[in-house]
Structure formats: structure tokens, C-alpha cells
């Protein structure tokens with residue numbers, strides 16, 4: 001009898017201490033997460049979100065260390081069967097640094113306005129959803145943002161020019177939406193570092209602001225929009241090595257003859273525009289990793305040398321009167 005009691009006591013103390021030691025979750029965060037789960041109609045995907053267990057161990061959740069009292073720092077929900085909107089309670093996780101809703105085709109509505117409260121956010125990813133409406137202005141007040149990824153949604157309206165005030169931005173990925181209007185003039189004056197700009201597969205129009213020519217981008221993807229005018233301001237001998245520029249499938253019209261390249265070019269894709277002139281001999285002096293000038297209105301002989309014969313005819317075909325290897329040698 002006595003033995004069983006001792007054993008029982010020992011066992012329950014053990015259970016108590018382990019469960020106490022394990023529950024690092026802050027009770028406010030746990031309450032908030034349980035509200036989020038309820039807002040999403042208690043999906044099976046979040047079955048591990050059990051109020052009896054430590055929320056820091058739940059699926060899709062990460063907590064910070066003791067220095068931030070184990071507050072929830074990451075909410076990363078992907079590939080679930082949810083429908084409805086982003087729950088407003090996401091704004092009540094004040095220590096959140098990473099927020100993602102990804103590959104949720106039935107996630108609808110606008111970008112949740114309460115996200116504006118998440119001043120510690122460094123990473124925001126809302127991708128492959130059915131979110132609609134505009135890119136909210138409030139993003140520019142989330143001063144710690146480093147990565148904004150709003151690709152593969154149904155967002156409309158124009159790109160807020162205020163995004164350029166974000167000093168820590170490394171990436172802006174707004175590709176594959178239904179954005180209209182111009183690339184903001186302010187994007188030529190990012191006040192901090194110069195982010196990679198990925199704006200492909202939208203309906204952006206107008207010309208590239210002159211101010212962008214002053215910046216030295218690492219990666220630009222403006223492909224598949226309705227941009228026009230002169231894009232040559234993106235190139236030049238003073239630009240950084242290994243830059244990756246894709247302006248294909250737009251309506252750009254400029255003379256390529258005077259466009260000089262930097263010593264090492266990562267990728268240059270100009271296909272499907274209205275670019276005229278010829279390919280400068282100077283291009284034979286650059287190391288070019290990847291090139292595509294097809295479907296333009298170029299003329300003249302492709303200069304011999306450098307990397308220019310490394311590419312096959314598909315990099316050069318469908319121009320007005322371009323000739324020379326790898327294309328047929330006369331026109």
C-alpha cells in the first residue's frame with residue numbers, strides 16, 4: 001500500500017514537473033493562437049494546437065528564446081485546407097518576426113489590416129493564395145521588414161511608393177498579381193540598402209523612372225508587364241558584377257547600339273520587346289552568363305568573340321535583320 005502511494009506520488013511529481021518545465025508558451029500568445037485556430041474553423045491541419053500542450057511545440061509555430069520570454073516569433077502556415085480570411089488576431093502576436101500564409105488557394109479577402117501592429121516583423125510572405133485588394137500602405141511603417149513576398153495572389157491597384165522608405169529591405173517580390181500603374185519614382189531612392197525588385201507577371205505600365213538608373217541593383221525582374229520607353233538606364237559599365245536583369249515581354253523601345261555592359265553579367269533577358277539598333281562590339285569584352293535578345297527589332301552582325309557565340313540561335317532569333325553566328329552568316 002505504502003509502496004504504491006510513494007510510487008504514485010513520485011510519478012505525479014514527475015508528470016507535473018515535466019509538464020511545467022515544458023510549457024514555455026506565453027499565455028497571451030496561446031490564447032491568441034487558439035483564437036486564430038477557431039477563426040480558421042479548427043482545421044485538421046492545426047490538430048497539434050492543443051490547449052493542454054506547450055504552444056511553442058505546435059505545428060507552424062516557433063518561439064524566441066528566454067531573452068524574449070519565449071514569445072511566439074514565427075507563424076508559418078502553408079499547404080492547409082483553409083478557407084476564409086487571414087484572422088485579425090494575427091496582429092495580437094507582438095513579438096512576431098516571421099509571418100507566412102503560403103499555398104492556401106482558398107484564403108481570400110484583403111491583406112489583414114491588423115498586420116500593421118506587428119512592428120517586429122522582418123519577413124512577410126503571403127503567396128499562392130486568393131488574396132485580393134491593394135498592397136496596403138501600412139507596410140511602410142513596419143520598419144524592420146527585410147523580405148516582402150506577396151507573389152502569386154490576386155492583388156490589384158498600384159505599388160505604394162512609400163515602400164521605398166523601408167531601410168532594411170532585401171527583397172520585394174510582388175510577381176504574379178494583377179498590379180497596375182507605374183513603378184514608383186521613389187524606387188530610385190531607397191533610403192537603406194537596394195533591394196531586389198521582382199515585379200514580373202503584372203500589368204504595370206509607363207516607363208522605368210529615370211531615378212532607377214542611379215541605383216545598382218543585384219536583381220531586377222520586370223518581365224511580362226506593359227512597360228515601355230527606354231530601359232537602357234538599367235545597364236552600364238559601372239553596374240555591379242553578376243547582376244540579373246530580366247525585362248522580357250514588355251513594350252520597351254530603345255537603341256541597343258550604345259548600351260555598354262559591365263565586366264561580368266549574370267543574366268540579361270531582353271526578349272519580346274521593340275529594341276532596335278545592333279549588338280555593340282563592347283559586349284564581347286564582358287563575361288555573360290546568360291543572354292536573350294530574341295523577338296526584338298535588332299539588325300547588323302552579331303559581334304564575334306567573347307561569350308556571344310556561347311549562346312544558341314534561340315537567344316538571337318526573331319529579330320529584324322540580325323545575322324552572323326550562331327544565326328545564319330548572311331541576311
Ligand SMILES: *[C@@H]1O[C@H](CO)[C@@H](O)[C@H](O)[C@H]1NC(C)=O
Pocket residue numbers: 080081082083105106
Ligand atoms: C478550396 O475550396 C474548394 C471549393 O469549396 C474545394 O473544392 C477545394 O478542395 C478547396 N481547396 C483547398 C486546398 O482547401
Ligand SMILES: *[C@@H]1O[C@H](CO)[C@@H](O)[C@H](O)[C@H]1NC(C)=O
Pocket residue numbers: 068094095117118119120
Ligand atoms: C518587439 O520586440 C521587442 C523586444 O525585442 C519588444 O519589446 C516589443 O514589445 C515587441 N513588439 C512591438 C509591437 O514592438
Ligand SMILES: *[C@@H]1O[C@H](CO)[C@@H](O)[C@H](O)[C@H]1NC(C)=O
Pocket residue numbers: 108130131132153154
Ligand atoms: C484569382 O485569379 C485567378 C487567375 O486569374 C482566378 O482563376 C481566380 O478565380 C481568382 N481568385 C479570386 C478570389 O479572385
Ligand SMILES: *[C@@H]1O[C@H](CO)[C@@H](O)[C@H](O)[C@H]1NC(C)=O
Pocket residue numbers: 127128149150151152171172173
Ligand atoms: C516568393 O514566393 C514565391 C512563391 O512561392 C517563390 O517562388 C519566390 O522565390 C519567393 N521570393 C523570395 C524573394 O523569396
Ligand SMILES: *[C@@H]1O[C@H](CO)[C@@H](O)[C@H](O)[C@H]1NC(C)=O
Pocket residue numbers: 271272292293294295312314315
Ligand atoms: C529566349 O527567349 C525566347 C522567347 O521567350 C525563347 O523561345 C528562347 O528559348 C529563349 N532562349 C534561350 C536560350 O533561353
